[in-house]
Amino acid sequence: MTEIVIATKNAGKVREFAALFEKRGIEVKSLLDFPDVPDVEETGSTFAENAKIKAEAAADRLRRPVIADDSGLAVDALGGRPGVYSARYAGEEKNDARNIAKLLSELEGVPMEKRTARFHCALAVAIPGRPTAVVEATCDGYITEAPRGEGGFGYDPVFYVPERGKTMAELAPDEKNVISHRAKALAKLEEQWDDIIGEKGESE
Ligand SMILES: O=c1[nH]c(=O)c2ncn([C@@H]3O[C@H](COP(=O)(O)OP(=O)(O)OP(=O)(O)O)[C@@H](O)[C@H]3O)c2[nH]1
Ligand SMILES: [Mg+2]
Secondary structure (H helix, E strand, C coil): CCEEEECCCCHHHHHHHHHHHHCCCCEEEECCCCCCCCCCCCCCCCHHHHHHHHHHHHHHHHCCCEEEEEEEEEEHHHCCCEHHHCCCCCCCCCCHHHHHHHHHHHCCCCCHHHCEEEEEEEEEEECCCCCCEEEEEEEEEEECCCCCCCCCCCCHHHEEECCCCEEHHHCCHHHHHHHCHHHHHHHHHHHHHHHHHHHHHHCC
16 A cells, blocks of 8 residues: 545644654545545544544545544543544634633643643544444643643643653654654554455555
8 A cells, every 4th residue: 555545634633644654655645635525524422433434434435445533632620521522622613722722721720730631542444345443542641731832733732741741742743753642543553454454455
C-alpha cells in the first residue's frame, strides 16, 4: 500500500497522520482531497462508534480502504467531558480558542492536582467488504490554568504532559508524534496491520 485516505477534514489531524505515515512510506490523502464526500453526523456515544461511522461512510463512498480518527479530551473534574463533544464543546462551528476558553472557565478554582485529563483516540479502518477494525489509545496529562505554546491543534496549549514538563503545544511535532494518543493508536494499528489489511492492501 502506498497511499491511505484518512476520513477527516481536520487539518491538524491530517498534518499528524502525514508525518506518522511518511516514516512508513505511505502517502496520506484526506477528505480535503475528496470534497464531494459528504460530512456524516457523529451520532455515536463513544469514540470507537464515531470512528466507525466516519470510516464506513467514506469507504462506502470512495470504494477503497479508509482510516477515520475520532478523538477528544476527557477531564476527570468534569466527569469525563467534553469527551466525544470535544470538537463542538463551545458550539457547532468548532472553534479551538472558544473551546479552550470554555474549558478553563469550567475548571476555574480547581487545583492543579485535580485537573487530571486524558486524550483519547479511536482509529477505525474500513475496507469495503470486510468487517471494520477499531483500535484505541490514550495519553494522560493535566489541564493548565492558561494556554502555552503554538504547536499542535485543539486543546494542545492547555494539555500539560508531566513526563515532558511541557504542554502538547510546546512540544516539537516529532515529540508529540511519539507520545500522543494518535501516535499510540497508530502503533497498535500497525501491530494488527497485516491481519486488517491483508492481501487486499498489499495489492493496492
Ligand atoms: O489538543 C488536541 N490535541 C489532539 O491531538 C487532539 N485530538 C483531538 N482533539 C480534540 O478533539 C476533537 C476531535 O473531534 P473529532 O474526532 O470529531 O474531529 P473533528 O471533528 O475535528 O474532525 P473529523 O475527523 O471528525 O473530520 C478535536 O477537534 C480537538 O478539539 C485534540 N486536541
Ligand atoms: Mg468530528
